[in-house]
Amino acid sequence: MARFNDWHDEFDRAGFDVVAIGNGRPAHAAEFIDRFQPPFPIYTDPSRRSYAAAGLHKRHWLSLPTLKHAVRAYRAGHRLTGVQGDANQQGGVLVVDAAGRALLYHADKVSGDTLDPVEVWMRCRNLSRDLDGSRTPPHARTG
Numbered sequence: 857m858a859r860f861n862d863w864h865d866e867f868d869r870a871g872f873d874v875v876a877i878g879n880g881r882p883a884h885a886a887e888f889i890d891r892f893q894p895p896f897p898i899y900t901d902p903s904r905r906s907y908a909a910a911g912l913h914k915r916h917w918l919s920l921p922t923l924k925h926a927v928r929a930y931r932a933g934h935r936l937t938g939v940q941g942d943a944n945q946q947g948g949v950l951v952v953d954a955a956g957r958a959l960l961y962h963a964d965k966v967s968g969d970t971l972d973p974v975e976v977w978m979r980c981r982n983l984s985r986d987l988d989g990s991r992t993p994p995h996a997r998t999g
Contacts, residue, residue: 861894
């Protein structure tokens with residue numbers, strides 16, 4: 857999620873709202889916000905109903921692909937200081953328009969498999985152009 861921090865302004869200027877939903881307790885979300893100061897809202901869903909509704913699955917977190925992602929994150933300066941919430945719950949990226957239609961969907965296969973923010977940005981930009989022929993996404997804020 858930290859990789860999206862640097863891209864927040866680009867998404868915001870284009871009218872896309874970035875939010876993150878974790879699965880830890882509310883205290884975990886507050887700790888995350890205090891520690892990382894994300895420029896977008898952070899929500900938590902300990903019941904993981906939103907994950908189920910989005911079709912995001914659970915998979916054991918320890919695997920060779922996960923270790924590769926962990927090495928990449930470590931080299932980028934990110935350190936795992938503990939697990940909060942369900943470590944087996946996989947995340948994903950979901951772009952939804954104002955009418956609730958999913959325009960982009962990616963379910964992580966393993967921990968760390970999240971789409972790169974540049975790829976999400978390019979897909980969102982292309983989607984908004986395809987849907988209405990302009991640079992303004994169909995779900996852009998109006999006020």
